[in-house]
Amino acid sequence: xxxxxxxxxxxxxxxxxxxxxxxxxxxxxxxxxxxxxxxxxxxxxxxxxxxxxxxxxxxxxxxxxxxxxxxxxxxxxxxxxxxxxxxxxxxxxxxxxxxxxxxxxxxxxxxxxxxxxxxxxxxxxxxxxxxxxxxxxxxxxxxxxxxxxxxxxxxxxxxxxxxxxxxxxxxxxxxxxxxxxxxxxxxxxxxxxxxxxxxxxxxxxxxxxxxxxxxxxxxxxxxxxxxxxxxxxxxxxxxxxxxxxxxxxxxxxxxxxxxxxxxxxxxxxxxxxxxxxxxxxxxxxxxxxxxxxxxxxxxxxxxxxxxxxxxxxxxxxxxxxxxxxxxxxxxxxxxxx
Ligand code: P6P
Numbered sequence: 001x002x003x004x005x006x007x008x009x010x011x012x013x014x015x016x017x018x019x020x021x022x023x024x025x026x027x028x029x030x031x032x033x034x035x036x037x038x039x040x041x042x043x044x045x046x047x048x049x050x051x052x053x054x055x056x057x058x059x060x061x062x063x064x065x066x067x068x069x070x071x072x073x074x075x076x077x078x079x080x081x082x083x084x085x086x087x088x089x090x091x092x093x094x095x096x097x098x099x100x101x102x103x104x105x106x107x108x109x110x111x112x113x114x115x116x117x118x119x120x121x122x123x124x125x126x127x128x129x130x131x132x133x134x135x136x137x138x139x140x141x142x143x144x145x146x147x148x149x150x151x152x153x154x155x156x157x158x159x160x161x162x163x164x165x166x167x168x169x170x171x172x173x174x175x176x177x178x179x180x181x182x183x184x185x186x187x188x189x190x191x192x193x194x195x196x197x198x199x200x201x202x203x204x205x206x207x208x209x210x211x212x213x214x215x216x217x218x219x220x221x222x223x224x225x226x227x228x229x230x231x232x233x234x235x236x237x238x239x240x241x242x243x244x245x246x247x248x249x250x251x252x253x254x255x256x257x258x259x260x261x262x263x264x265x266x267x268x269x270x271x272x273x274x275x276x277x278x279x280x281x282x283x284x285x286x287x288x289x290x291x292x293x294x295x296x297x298x299x300x301x302x303x304x305x306x307x308x309x310x311x312x313x314x315x316x317x318x319x320x321x322x323x324x325x326x327x328x329x330x331x332x333x334x335x336x337x
Pocket of ligand 1: 116117118119210246247248249251264276277
Protein backbone atom coordinates (compact mmCIF):
# COMPACT_ATOMS: atom_id res chain seq x y z
CA UNK A 1 0.00 0.00 0.00
CA UNK A 2 1.73 3.21 -1.14
CA UNK A 3 1.84 6.08 1.33
CA UNK A 4 -0.30 9.19 0.84
CA UNK A 5 1.48 12.14 -0.80
CA UNK A 6 1.18 15.85 -0.05
CA UNK A 7 -0.93 16.30 -3.17
CA UNK A 8 -3.36 13.58 -2.12
CA UNK A 9 -3.58 15.08 1.38
CA UNK A 10 -4.31 18.56 0.01
CA UNK A 11 -6.90 17.31 -2.52
CA UNK A 12 -8.65 15.35 0.23
CA UNK A 13 -8.68 18.42 2.50
CA UNK A 14 -10.13 20.50 -0.32
CA UNK A 15 -12.68 17.87 -1.38
CA UNK A 16 -13.79 16.45 1.96
CA UNK A 17 -13.47 19.23 4.47
CA UNK A 18 -13.47 22.24 2.24
CA UNK A 19 -10.57 23.09 4.57
CA UNK A 20 -8.51 24.65 1.83
CA UNK A 21 -9.25 26.68 -1.30
CA UNK A 22 -7.84 25.64 -4.67
CA UNK A 23 -5.61 28.74 -4.75
CA UNK A 24 -4.12 27.83 -1.36
CA UNK A 25 -3.61 24.22 -2.41
CA UNK A 26 -1.67 25.44 -5.46
CA UNK A 27 0.36 27.79 -3.25
CA UNK A 28 1.33 25.01 -0.83
CA UNK A 29 2.27 22.73 -3.74
CA UNK A 30 4.49 25.45 -5.26
CA UNK A 31 6.20 26.29 -1.97
CA UNK A 32 6.78 22.58 -1.21
CA UNK A 33 8.32 22.13 -4.67
CA UNK A 34 10.63 25.10 -3.98
CA UNK A 35 11.66 23.47 -0.68
CA UNK A 36 12.62 20.34 -2.63
CA UNK A 37 14.88 22.48 -4.81
CA UNK A 38 16.40 24.16 -1.74
CA UNK A 39 16.97 20.75 -0.13
CA UNK A 40 18.77 19.63 -3.30
CA UNK A 41 21.02 22.74 -3.29
CA UNK A 42 21.75 22.45 0.46
CA UNK A 43 22.66 18.76 0.21
CA UNK A 44 25.38 19.45 -2.37
CA UNK A 45 27.37 21.45 0.20
CA UNK A 46 30.96 22.04 -0.85
CA UNK A 47 30.42 20.00 -4.02
CA UNK A 48 27.94 22.58 -5.25
CA UNK A 49 30.09 25.59 -4.51
CA UNK A 50 27.28 26.92 -2.33
CA UNK A 51 29.01 27.14 1.03
CA UNK A 52 30.50 30.27 2.48
CA UNK A 53 29.37 33.87 2.73
CA UNK A 54 28.86 36.73 0.35
CA UNK A 55 30.23 40.23 0.95
CA UNK A 56 26.63 41.43 1.29
CA UNK A 57 24.51 41.84 4.43
CA UNK A 58 20.74 41.37 4.67
CA UNK A 59 18.24 43.79 6.17
CA UNK A 60 18.96 42.24 9.56
CA UNK A 61 22.60 43.30 9.24
CA UNK A 62 23.61 39.63 9.02
CA UNK A 63 26.25 38.47 6.56
CA UNK A 64 24.42 36.61 3.80
CA UNK A 65 25.39 33.06 3.00
CA UNK A 66 25.35 32.05 -0.66
CA UNK A 67 22.57 29.58 0.15
CA UNK A 68 20.51 32.33 1.85
CA UNK A 69 20.37 34.26 -1.41
CA UNK A 70 19.90 31.14 -3.55
CA UNK A 71 17.02 29.92 -1.37
CA UNK A 72 15.37 33.34 -1.50
CA UNK A 73 15.62 33.40 -5.30
CA UNK A 74 14.20 29.86 -5.58
CA UNK A 75 11.12 30.84 -3.53
CA UNK A 76 10.57 34.11 -5.40
CA UNK A 77 10.86 32.55 -8.86
CA UNK A 78 8.71 29.54 -7.95
CA UNK A 79 5.86 31.71 -6.66
CA UNK A 80 5.79 34.72 -9.00
CA UNK A 81 4.02 33.11 -11.98
CA UNK A 82 1.25 31.06 -10.27
CA UNK A 83 -1.38 33.82 -10.01
CA UNK A 84 -2.16 32.98 -6.38
CA UNK A 85 -0.17 35.76 -4.69
CA UNK A 86 -0.58 39.51 -4.30
CA UNK A 87 2.93 39.83 -2.92
CA UNK A 88 5.75 38.25 -0.90
CA UNK A 89 8.00 39.20 2.04
CA UNK A 90 11.28 37.61 3.06
CA UNK A 91 13.81 37.87 5.86
CA UNK A 92 16.37 38.44 3.10
CA UNK A 93 14.64 41.46 1.53
CA UNK A 94 14.14 44.89 3.14
CA UNK A 95 10.90 45.66 1.34
CA UNK A 96 8.00 43.55 0.11
CA UNK A 97 8.27 41.83 -3.27
CA UNK A 98 5.65 42.78 -5.86
CA UNK A 99 4.41 40.26 -8.45
CA UNK A 100 5.81 41.27 -11.88
CA UNK A 101 3.15 42.84 -14.13
CA UNK A 102 3.54 40.02 -16.70
CA UNK A 103 1.92 37.61 -14.23
CA UNK A 104 -1.65 37.58 -12.80
CA UNK A 105 -2.02 38.51 -9.15
CA UNK A 106 -3.96 36.58 -6.50
CA UNK A 107 -5.45 37.08 -3.07
CA UNK A 108 -2.72 35.69 -0.82
CA UNK A 109 0.46 36.93 0.79
CA UNK A 110 3.50 34.68 1.30
CA UNK A 111 6.10 35.42 3.95
CA UNK A 112 9.21 33.35 4.51
CA UNK A 113 12.59 32.91 6.06
CA UNK A 114 14.15 31.12 3.09
CA UNK A 115 16.97 29.49 5.01
CA UNK A 116 16.77 29.71 8.79
CA UNK A 117 19.81 28.79 10.86
CA UNK A 118 22.20 29.63 8.07
CA UNK A 119 25.11 29.99 10.53
CA UNK A 120 24.90 26.18 10.61
CA UNK A 121 25.25 25.71 6.84
CA UNK A 122 29.05 25.60 6.77
CA UNK A 123 29.22 23.16 9.71
CA UNK A 124 26.69 20.73 8.22
CA UNK A 125 24.04 21.09 10.92
CA UNK A 126 20.29 20.98 10.13
CA UNK A 127 18.74 24.17 8.71
CA UNK A 128 15.32 24.94 7.30
CA UNK A 129 12.77 27.08 5.50
CA UNK A 130 9.85 28.69 7.36
CA UNK A 131 6.76 30.06 5.59
CA UNK A 132 3.48 31.74 6.45
CA UNK A 133 0.40 32.52 4.32
CA UNK A 134 -2.00 35.39 4.95
CA UNK A 135 -5.05 36.50 2.96
CA UNK A 136 -4.64 39.92 1.36
CA UNK A 137 -7.30 42.57 2.17
CA UNK A 138 -10.54 42.24 0.17
CA UNK A 139 -9.81 45.28 -2.03
CA UNK A 140 -6.42 43.98 -3.18
CA UNK A 141 -7.55 43.20 -6.74
CA UNK A 142 -7.99 46.90 -7.43
CA UNK A 143 -4.61 48.14 -6.21
CA UNK A 144 -0.96 47.41 -5.61
CA UNK A 145 -0.05 45.51 -2.44
CA UNK A 146 1.55 47.52 0.36
CA UNK A 147 3.65 46.59 3.41
CA UNK A 148 0.68 47.40 5.64
CA UNK A 149 -1.29 44.57 3.98
CA UNK A 150 1.22 42.12 5.52
CA UNK A 151 0.95 43.54 9.06
CA UNK A 152 -1.70 41.11 10.31
CA UNK A 153 -1.58 39.21 13.62
CA UNK A 154 -0.53 35.56 13.49
CA UNK A 155 -4.10 34.53 14.27
CA UNK A 156 -4.97 35.54 10.68
CA UNK A 157 -2.63 32.97 9.11
CA UNK A 158 -4.22 30.58 6.60
CA UNK A 159 -1.25 28.22 6.32
CA UNK A 160 2.09 27.80 8.10
CA UNK A 161 4.88 25.34 7.51
CA UNK A 162 8.54 24.58 7.68
CA UNK A 163 10.94 22.33 5.81
CA UNK A 164 13.82 20.92 7.83
CA UNK A 165 16.94 19.90 5.89
CA UNK A 166 18.44 17.31 8.22
CA UNK A 167 19.19 13.57 8.08
CA UNK A 168 15.78 13.46 6.41
CA UNK A 169 14.21 16.36 4.58
CA UNK A 170 10.77 16.88 6.12
CA UNK A 171 7.89 19.26 5.56
CA UNK A 172 5.65 20.06 8.55
CA UNK A 173 2.42 21.85 7.63
CA UNK A 174 -0.80 23.18 9.09
CA UNK A 175 -3.77 24.50 7.11
CA UNK A 176 -5.63 25.15 10.33
CA UNK A 177 -6.90 21.68 11.23
CA UNK A 178 -4.00 19.91 12.88
CA UNK A 179 -0.40 19.34 11.79
CA UNK A 180 0.88 16.88 9.20
CA UNK A 181 4.48 15.74 8.66
CA UNK A 182 5.81 14.70 5.24
CA UNK A 183 9.16 13.13 4.40
CA UNK A 184 10.82 13.77 1.03
CA UNK A 185 11.08 10.53 -0.94
CA UNK A 186 14.06 11.47 -3.08
CA UNK A 187 13.55 8.52 -5.45
CA UNK A 188 9.99 9.55 -6.29
CA UNK A 189 10.58 13.27 -5.70
CA UNK A 190 7.39 13.29 -3.60
CA UNK A 191 6.50 14.57 -0.15
CA UNK A 192 5.06 11.47 1.57
CA UNK A 193 2.89 11.48 4.72
CA UNK A 194 4.95 9.99 7.56
CA UNK A 195 3.63 11.83 10.66
CA UNK A 196 -0.19 12.13 10.81
CA UNK A 197 -1.73 14.57 13.29
CA UNK A 198 1.48 15.61 15.09
CA UNK A 199 0.94 16.50 18.78
CA UNK A 200 3.28 18.26 21.24
CA UNK A 201 3.34 16.42 24.61
CA UNK A 202 1.83 18.72 27.25
CA UNK A 203 4.73 18.24 29.69
CA UNK A 204 8.49 18.11 29.19
CA UNK A 205 11.84 17.77 30.93
CA UNK A 206 13.83 19.34 28.11
CA UNK A 207 14.52 23.04 27.61
CA UNK A 208 16.16 24.77 24.67
CA UNK A 209 17.89 28.15 25.14
CA UNK A 210 21.27 29.79 24.44
CA UNK A 211 22.70 29.75 27.96
CA UNK A 212 25.53 32.15 27.05
CA UNK A 213 22.96 34.99 27.14
CA UNK A 214 21.92 34.24 30.74
CA UNK A 215 23.33 37.43 32.28
CA UNK A 216 21.27 39.51 29.82
CA UNK A 217 17.87 37.96 30.56
CA UNK A 218 15.15 39.55 32.69
CA UNK A 219 15.34 38.27 36.30
CA UNK A 220 12.20 36.02 36.10
CA UNK A 221 13.64 34.21 33.05
CA UNK A 222 16.94 33.74 34.89
CA UNK A 223 15.06 32.40 37.90
CA UNK A 224 13.09 29.93 35.75
CA UNK A 225 16.26 28.54 34.16
CA UNK A 226 18.04 28.38 37.54
CA UNK A 227 15.11 26.38 38.91
CA UNK A 228 15.30 24.05 35.88
CA UNK A 229 19.03 23.57 36.51
CA UNK A 230 18.30 22.79 40.19
CA UNK A 231 16.30 19.76 39.01
CA UNK A 232 14.96 17.51 41.76
CA UNK A 233 16.90 19.58 44.34
CA UNK A 234 14.73 22.62 43.54
CA UNK A 235 11.07 23.63 43.13
CA UNK A 236 10.53 21.86 39.79
CA UNK A 237 10.77 18.42 41.40
CA UNK A 238 12.23 16.95 38.20
CA UNK A 239 15.60 16.91 36.44
CA UNK A 240 15.78 18.69 33.07
CA UNK A 241 17.88 18.01 29.96
CA UNK A 242 19.04 20.82 27.63
CA UNK A 243 19.36 21.08 23.85
CA UNK A 244 20.36 24.08 21.70
CA UNK A 245 20.96 23.49 17.96
CA UNK A 246 20.95 27.24 17.16
CA UNK A 247 18.63 26.47 14.25
CA UNK A 248 15.04 27.32 15.18
CA UNK A 249 13.58 24.90 12.64
CA UNK A 250 15.60 21.98 14.05
CA UNK A 251 14.87 22.88 17.70
CA UNK A 252 11.15 23.32 16.97
CA UNK A 253 11.03 20.06 15.00
CA UNK A 254 12.48 18.20 17.98
CA UNK A 255 9.74 19.73 20.15
CA UNK A 256 7.08 18.79 17.57
CA UNK A 257 8.43 15.24 17.74
CA UNK A 258 9.07 14.65 21.48
CA UNK A 259 8.02 17.82 23.34
CA UNK A 260 10.15 20.48 25.00
CA UNK A 261 10.29 24.24 25.43
CA UNK A 262 12.17 26.59 23.07
CA UNK A 263 13.11 30.04 24.36
CA UNK A 264 14.72 33.07 22.75
CA UNK A 265 13.58 35.66 25.31
CA UNK A 266 14.04 39.40 25.48
CA UNK A 267 17.50 40.34 26.68
CA UNK A 268 19.15 43.59 27.71
CA UNK A 269 21.84 43.59 24.99
CA UNK A 270 19.62 45.83 22.85
CA UNK A 271 16.64 47.06 24.94
CA UNK A 272 15.04 48.44 21.75
CA UNK A 273 14.81 44.89 20.37
CA UNK A 274 12.26 42.70 22.22
CA UNK A 275 14.09 39.56 21.05
CA UNK A 276 16.24 38.13 18.25
CA UNK A 277 13.63 36.21 16.30
CA UNK A 278 11.31 37.84 13.77
CA UNK A 279 7.57 37.90 14.35
CA UNK A 280 6.15 37.70 10.83
CA UNK A 281 8.11 34.83 9.27
CA UNK A 282 9.62 32.93 12.21
CA UNK A 283 7.58 33.31 15.42
CA UNK A 284 4.09 33.50 13.87
CA UNK A 285 4.32 30.44 11.57
CA UNK A 286 6.04 28.36 14.26
CA UNK A 287 3.39 29.48 16.80
CA UNK A 288 0.54 28.47 14.45
CA UNK A 289 2.08 25.02 14.00
CA UNK A 290 2.79 24.57 17.73
CA UNK A 291 -0.75 25.66 18.75
CA UNK A 292 -2.33 23.42 16.10
CA UNK A 293 -0.38 20.54 17.66
CA UNK A 294 -1.68 21.31 21.16
CA UNK A 295 1.27 23.39 22.32
CA UNK A 296 1.52 27.03 23.43
CA UNK A 297 3.50 30.03 22.10
CA UNK A 298 4.08 33.32 23.96
CA UNK A 299 6.55 36.19 24.10
CA UNK A 300 7.02 34.87 27.69
CA UNK A 301 3.65 36.27 28.80
CA UNK A 302 1.42 37.21 25.84
CA UNK A 303 0.18 34.88 23.09
CA UNK A 304 2.41 35.51 20.06
CA UNK A 305 -0.43 35.13 17.55
CA UNK A 306 -2.35 37.97 19.22
CA UNK A 307 0.45 40.51 18.63
CA UNK A 308 -0.55 43.26 16.18
CA UNK A 309 2.56 43.82 14.01
CA UNK A 310 3.81 47.36 13.39
CA UNK A 311 6.84 46.57 11.21
CA UNK A 312 7.56 43.86 8.64
CA UNK A 313 10.85 42.78 10.24
CA UNK A 314 9.97 43.38 13.87
CA UNK A 315 11.42 41.03 16.44
CA UNK A 316 9.74 39.32 19.38
CA UNK A 317 10.71 37.24 22.40
CA UNK A 318 9.73 33.61 21.88
CA UNK A 319 8.76 30.90 24.38
CA UNK A 320 7.00 27.96 22.75
CA UNK A 321 6.43 24.22 23.08
CA UNK A 322 4.83 21.91 25.66
CA UNK A 323 1.90 23.91 26.93
CA UNK A 324 2.25 23.19 30.65
CA UNK A 325 5.93 24.27 30.58
CA UNK A 326 5.18 27.44 28.57
CA UNK A 327 2.42 28.21 31.09
CA UNK A 328 4.99 27.76 33.89
CA UNK A 329 7.30 30.32 32.27
CA UNK A 330 4.33 32.68 31.98
CA UNK A 331 3.75 32.31 35.74
CA UNK A 332 7.39 33.24 36.39
CA UNK A 333 7.42 36.18 33.96
CA UNK A 334 3.96 37.54 34.78
CA UNK A 335 5.09 37.76 38.38
CA UNK A 336 2.61 35.21 39.66
CA UNK A 337 5.38 32.77 40.63
P1 P6P B 1 22.10 32.25 18.57
C1 P6P B 1 19.42 31.35 13.44
O1 P6P B 1 20.31 32.41 13.12
C2 P6P B 1 18.35 31.91 14.37
O2 P6P B 1 17.66 32.94 13.75
C3 P6P B 1 17.42 30.78 14.80
O3 P6P B 1 17.25 29.82 13.83
C4 P6P B 1 18.11 30.22 16.03
O4 P6P B 1 17.20 29.65 16.97
C5 P6P B 1 18.80 31.45 16.63
O5 P6P B 1 18.97 32.39 15.57
C6 P6P B 1 20.16 31.11 17.21
O6 P6P B 1 20.67 32.29 17.82
O7 P6P B 1 22.15 33.61 19.24
O8 P6P B 1 22.05 31.11 19.56
O9 P6P B 1 23.12 32.05 17.48
